[in-house]
Amino acid sequence: MSGKIFHAPFLDLHPGFEITGSWERSKKLIQQDYPNVKSYPSLESILEDEEVELVIVNTPIDSHFEYTKKVLLAGKHAVVEKAFTVTAAEAKELKALADAKGLKLSVFQNRRWDSDFKTVKKVVKEGLLGELVEVTFSYEQHSPELNAKAHLETPSPGSGLLRDRGSHITDQALYLFGIPDAVYADLRIVRPGSQVNDYFELLLFYDKLRVRLKGGFVAREAVPAYVLQGLKGSFLKSRGDLQEDKLVAGEKPNSDDWCTEPEEKQGVLHTEVDGRIVREKVPTEKGNYLDYFEGVYQSIAHNKTEPVTAADGVNTMKVLEAAILSNDEKRVVQL
Incomplete structure (x- = not known):
């Protein structure tokens, strides 16, 4: 749902983006809506594609850290669905990695x-x-x-x-x-x-x-x-x-x-x-969620600050982590 509903329509509409494809593990559906894109068989096949500059990670939350780390290590910018990560420590590590590699990392807080x-x-x-x-x-x-x-x-x-x-x-x-x-x-x-x-x-x-x-x-x-x-x-x-x-x-x-x-x-x-x-x-x-994607475009194309920064994501995770500790x-x- 996330890719089909919240991301692809805006990426397709925005002139600064071109959808390259999607990793689809079971049902192969993206080409029904976007005939000229690829259905990738794995995350690795996306990361090996030199045409890909930005990867949107919109899998279940407990895989966000693993996948986003691989994306950043492959030298690609990343947008990560909420919640950013499971822990604040994971969020801090991703932010530090993006900073060290000079990559843009944003949380999709639409x-x-x-x-x-x-x-x-x-x-x-x-x-x-x-x-x-x-x-x-x-x-x-x-x-x-x-x-x-x-x-x-x-x-x-x-x-x-x-x-x-x-x-x-x-x-x-x-x-x-x-x-x-x-x-x-x-x-x-x-x-x-x-x-x-x-x-x-x-x-x-x-x-x-x-x-x-x-x-x-x-x-x-x-x-x-x-x-x-x-x-x-x-x-x-x-x-x-x-x-x-x-x-x-x-x-x-x-x-x-x-x-x-x-x-x-x-x-x-x-x-x-x-x-x-x-x-x-x-x-x-x-x-209009298109304004978020305009912010992502500006951050990559013109080195502007991301519309929702990794630091924002770290702070949200700190509060959620504190909430869980408070309840326990x-x-x-x-x-």
Whole structure:
């Protein structure tokens, strides 16, 4: 799904990229969508292909470190799906290797380019709420049945909702607020038959700010995905980005109206502006994952900073690792 839905359509659309092919282990499908590309029989065959400059690693999480290390050792740039790695030590090693070889290494944290989060970012950057006191980011749905994808439900070093969806909203929090001073976490297994964590709640401690990150599969009634409380006001925003649904439906990201949320999904701003209390809807920003790939292109072609750096990936892994330790030892973990 990752290659077909989240990567290939944007690489195909962007004039700076040419899709060379994909390693397909079982079903050989890529040539149905892109007839002129290769279906590689192995990772080694990709790394031996001198035409290949950039490799996207979008396999299950516990193979990210092994495969990305091979990519970098072969002298090729890399984009790695979230979560970056299993441990912070692995993330640091990959960053050091990329730095030593002068290669670009980026983590595919595409949710920074969701319409809902871009709107939250705008409200925060404009200081509309005053000094922030409490923030909640949640990624919840109602889906208590086990996932048909076995690797998501089988216990392994990389499995569990914390590393899957938790990596998205952790990255978003660190992007806006930086590294917290400490972390407290509660990880649970709540679905019948589940063997991996499928509920998480993290509390990130900053000097004057607390950020709560939540995820789970038992929220039948949707609540705002983003709740921000400041000394001057509040902002509430539902999760409303349409890109994944459009991509799954086979739509291509090649229109000016690619991701315009409906008006009923607009967030509510209740704050004070120039001494006047206002409560109003905030027009939603347009999301577009193509902007991520434009950043990758600029980083390789013009030596710009990657859109999500390896250092960003290291920091996210530090927080997730601290969360797991916090849950295991039932204590606040200092960073």
